[in-house]
Amino acid sequence: MAEELHFGHAAQKLDMLPSALGRYIKLLEEDLGTRLLSRSTRNVSLTAHGALFLGDAKEIVAKADQLQQRFKKLARQNSGRLRIGAIDSATINLVPHVLHIFRERWPEVDIQIVEDKSSKLLPKLKSGRLDLIFIRPTDQMDDVLENQFLFYEDVVLAISDKHRLAQCGEIVVSDLENVPMIVPERRVRPHSYDLTLDLFDNASFKPRLVQIADEKQTIINMVAAELGAAIMPKWVTRMSALNVKFIPLAKEYINIRQKLPLSAVWVKDSRDETRDNMMAVVMQELEVISQQY
Known part of the structure; x- marks a missing residue:
């Protein structure tokens, strides 16, 4: 409106009725407490306050447009990553x-x-x-x-292929009496540590824990060196493991599987x-x- 200085032309650009545009401007003037436009039967002009408002309004609109474009660009970037x-x-x-x-x-x-x-x-x-x-x-x-x-995830027992248990088709807890169990430090791998201890919850003996490694490949290497056995996720069977046998736990230990979500x-x-x-x-x-x- 400030650029056209004509209600009909401005309303046409904004795709609205001249009367509706006039009401919006009147409401704005009432909200600001000052006249922005000087109207007569033949022409419309900006008041001094209107000219001042126009400059600030253009700056605000420009910044709003820049902000919109900036975040649209960020959205496009994020959608590609x-x-x-x-x-x-x-x-x-x-x-x-x-x-x-x-x-x-x-x-x-x-x-x-x-x-x-x-x-x-x-x-x-x-x-x-x-x-x-x-x-x-x-x-x-x-x-x-x-x-x-x-x-x-399923779990398995990793044990040296030279150990007497290596020939078993499945493992029960009683098989592990006096077998050193290699576990990671609990604060480093709490799920792996608890997995082993939970297996012995109802056993008549306490497990022999050996805390010598935290990383799975290192644990497997320690198993291969006959330093103990380890309860591990089934996926480790896909790792390089010379001289190591992976044996599933008996079906009765299904609750242990639920320790690896x-x-x-x-x-x-x-x-x-x-x-x-x-x-x-x-x-x-x-x-x-x-x-x-």
Whole structure:
């Protein structure tokens, strides 16, 4: 209106009736407590206050447009990137499996993968450095996080192929009496540590614990060196393991399997179409993936 100085022309540009435009301007003037336009039967002109308001209003509108464009650009950038965090278990099969399918559908998306422990990935997710993580969920997840349980992993006993138990088809707890059990430090890998101790909950003897390694490949190497046995996730059978035999636990220990949950976690109420597309692939392929764990 300030540029046209004509109600009819200005209303036409704004795709509204001249009378409606006139009401909006009157309401604005009443709200500001001053006249912005000087009207007569033949022409319309800006008052002194109107000219002052016009300059400031143009600056505000320009900044609003810039802000809108800035965030539209950020949205486009974010839609082309997905930062995933995953524990070692997830990087073995789950992540490669879903990435293969995801890239076929959205080849333009830049995928970044960070492998770390659950305790290290959670802070990175909450600080915005990751968009989606695959972890062992904690007993009490933060309220700001969305936790989608995926499946439980099977467990096996890793033992030297020279040990008397190496010929067993399955293992029961009584077999492990007097067998040194290699476990990680609890503060480093709480799920792995508790997995071993929980197996002996109802045993008539206490396990012989040996805390000499935290990383799974190192533990397997210690098993190969006949320093003890280890209760481990089934996926470790895919790692290089000379002189090591992996034996399943007896079916009666199904509750032990539930000590190894795997979940997808992301920030609750955050809008991210790319992340949601990835989760759609995960849930679509979940039955196939879980059978490999």
